[in-house]
Amino acid sequence: MTDFAVELKALSVNLGGQTVLDRVDLSVNPGEYLAILGPNGGGKSTLLKVILGLHRPSSGEAQVLGQSPRQARRKVGYVPQQSAFDLDFPIRVSEVVRMGRLDSFRVGGFNQDDRLAVDEALDRVELRDLSLAPVGALSGGEVQRVLIARALARRPQLLLLDEPTSSLDERIGHSIWDLFDELSQEMTVMIVSHDMGAVARSVGSVACLNQQLHMHPSKELTSEILEAAYGCPIDLLAHGHPHRVLADHEGT
Amino acid sequence: MWEALSLPFFQRVLIAGLLASVACGVIGSYVVSKRIASLTGGLSHAAFGGVGLGYWAGLSPLIGAAGFGLVASMIIGMAHRKVRSGLDILIAMVWSVGMALGIIFIALTPGYVPDLMSYLFGSLLFVSWADVGLVAIVDVIILSAVFLFHPLFETICFDEEYAEASGMPAGPTLLTLLGLASLAIVTLLRVVGVILAIALLTMPAATARRWVGTLPAMMVLSVGLCAASIAGGLFLSYGISGAWGLSIPPGPLIILIATITYVSSIALPHRRHAETNGNTLRA
Numbered sequence: 001m002t003d004f005a006v007e008l009k010a011l012s013v014n015l016g017g018q019t020v021l022d023r024v025d026l027s028v029n030p031g032e033y034l035a036i037l038g039p040n041g042g043g044k045s046t047l048l049k050v051i052l053g054l055h056r057p058s059s060g061e062a063q064v065l066g067q068s069p070r071q072a073r074r075k076v077g078y079v080p081q082q083s084a085f086d087l088d089f090p091i092r093v094s095e096v097v098r099m100g101r102l103d104s105f106r107v108g109g110f111n112q113d114d115r116l117a118v119d120e121a122l123d124r125v126e127l128r129d130l131s132l133a134p135v136g137a138l139s140g141g142e143v144q145r146v147l148i149a150r151a152l153a154r155r156p157q158l159l160l161l162d163e164p165t166s167s168l169d170e171r172i173g174h175s176i177w178d179l180f181d182e183l184s185q186e187m188t189v190m191i192v193s194h195d196m197g198a199v200a201r202s203v204g205s206v207a208c209l210n211q212q213l214h215m216h217p218s219k220e221l222t223s224e225i226l227e228a229a230y231g232c233p234i235d236l237l238a239h240g241h242p243h244r245v246l247a248d249h250e251g252t
Numbered sequence: 253m254w255e256a257l258s259l260p261f262f263q264r265v266l267i268a269g270l271l272a273s274v275a276c277g278v279i280g281s282y283v284v285s286k287r288i289a290s291l292t293g294g295l296s297h298a299a300f301g302g303v304g305l306g307y308w309a310g311l312s313p314l315i316g317a318a319g320f321g322l323v324a325s326m327i328i329g330m331a332h333r334k335v336r337s338g339l340d341i342l343i344a345m346v347w348s349v350g351m352a353l354g355i356i357f358i359a360l361t362p363g364y365v366p367d368l369m370s371y372l373f374g375s376l377l378f379v380s381w382a383d384v385g386l387v388a389i390v391d392v393i394i395l396s397a398v399f400l401f402h403p404l405f406e407t408i409c410f411d412e413e414y415a416e417a418s419g420m421p422a423g424p425t426l427l428t429l430l431g432l433a434s435l436a437i438v439t440l441l442r443v444v445g446v447i448l449a450i451a452l453l454t455m456p457a458a459t460a461r462r463w464v465g466t467l468p469a470m471m472v473l474s475v476g477l478c479a480a481s482i483a484g485g486l487f488l489s490y491g492i493s494g495a496w497g498l499s500i501p502p503g504p505l506i507i508l509i510a511t512i513t514y515v516s517s518i519a520l521p522h523r524r525h526a527e528t529n530g531n532t533l534r535a
Binding site: 053098100150 | 411467
């Protein structure tokens with residue numbers, strides 16, 4: 001039994017003959033608000049999928065809320081990348097959110113507690129008045145809130161967010177990050193993001209992942225931290241809203 | 253044309269067609285929403301292998317088609333879950349191998365196979381009360397499964413990765429759904445045939461999707477559109493035969509009616525656009 005919300009020990013994952021995660025050690029405390037940074041293909045989404053029990057490690061160990069990842073699923077909320085589903089699907093907001101109540105084989109419909117949890121989640125993301133709207137009629141920001149509500153409907157202890165603001169403009173992204181900040185007061189939050197400004201503003205700690213993981217116990221982003229994450233020299237520019245640029249280096 | 257309703261053979265095929273509409277409209281709504289029409293096309297053609305097996309083994313061809321379709325649905329379903337590339341080739345293989353085996357079994361069957369064409373394109377004449385009973389049983393199976401497991405089916409159709417991540421039995425749910433699709437195809441074999449079944453399984457549902465906002469509503473409308481297409485095609489086939497002496501199987505006529513309905517629906521405003529324009533949506 002472990003006291004960590006998430007504990008990975010020397011965890012490696014090989015997919016299709018390639019090493020995606022290489023001896024990753026990670027300990028996330030209950031209540032921690034952690035961002036995972038890194039380049040595309042660096043293993044960030046794979047790391048979340050290991051925590052969700054979707055990928056089995058090739059070696060090493062993974063514990064989630066003191067259990068195996070598969071056993072812990074019903075206590076974990078997950079917000080995938082928005083592009084994973086069809087916006088033309090004929091479904092209402094409340095019907096998507098109540099999917100969050102399904103965590104195993106189930107016969108029949110939803111009960112009173114399910115409906116209460118759905119209403120709570122919709123209130124939390126301020127979408128109660130759109131509960132009967134078709135998802136396909138919503139804006140990008142609203143769809144993202146629906147997916148967050150779906151994750152919250154299972155009343156999770158751990159919230160996993162996979163690039164939740166990548167398809168949103170900056171203004172809407174800001175409001176979504178404000179919501180994450182609130183949620184982080186109540187549960188452990190792990191977020192994969194490329195949004196340096198929001199990460200610097202919001203999270204408590206940063207892990208940089210590019211097959212191997214480097215943990216940084218503060219949210220301060222330096223060029224050195226980003227260089228470790230992205231695998232090449234990077235300058236961090238700050239003019240109102242920090243962002244990254246590639247610094248001059250060999251091979252560019 | 254209405255005198256057809258007093259003819260026993262027409263009563264049987266009409267009842268079979270209307271019962272098939274239930275299976276077709278309900279399962280077709282899942283098929284269209286999950287965008288697995290090509291998988292289902294593979295299943296419908298694979299069912300012909302079971303028709304041939306039924307002839308060869310002296311069983312009901314519909315029973316053979318159901319068994320063959322269920323096996324094919326397991327193969328295609330597991331491939332859909334496991335194979336990351338080359339799935340289209342596998343579907344094409346199941347599609348054509350099913351047809352090939354059907355032809356081989358029929359060639360091995362002694363004597364003449366009188367109603368073979370009815371399994372390819374549908375027929376007014378060859379539906380028995382036993383066939384009607386089988387279609388009714390399939391309807392009961394499908395409606396019971398949907399009543400019990402709709403939340404799982406809906407989730408797997410909407411977001412399969414999320415279903416898996418949430419601990420739902422995503423694999424068994426998908427296989428069950430494909431198994432039900434293969435049974436729905438069996439209900440259509442006598443009325444529209446193997447080759448055209450996929451069209452009736454998709455077009456009414458695709459038409460319905462343009463007009464409604466939920467899966468249950470899509471199912472109800474799709475069942476109605478299926479029933480209208482099938483009844484229209486059957487009456488038209490009978491009417492053409494009576495008026496001009498031409499023997500056109502009902503299957504192609506049913507499909508043409510479903511197609512005209514779908515194409516006409518495209519000309520009208522889409523539900524989603526209408527609702528978006530009617531609501532004040534926030535950023």
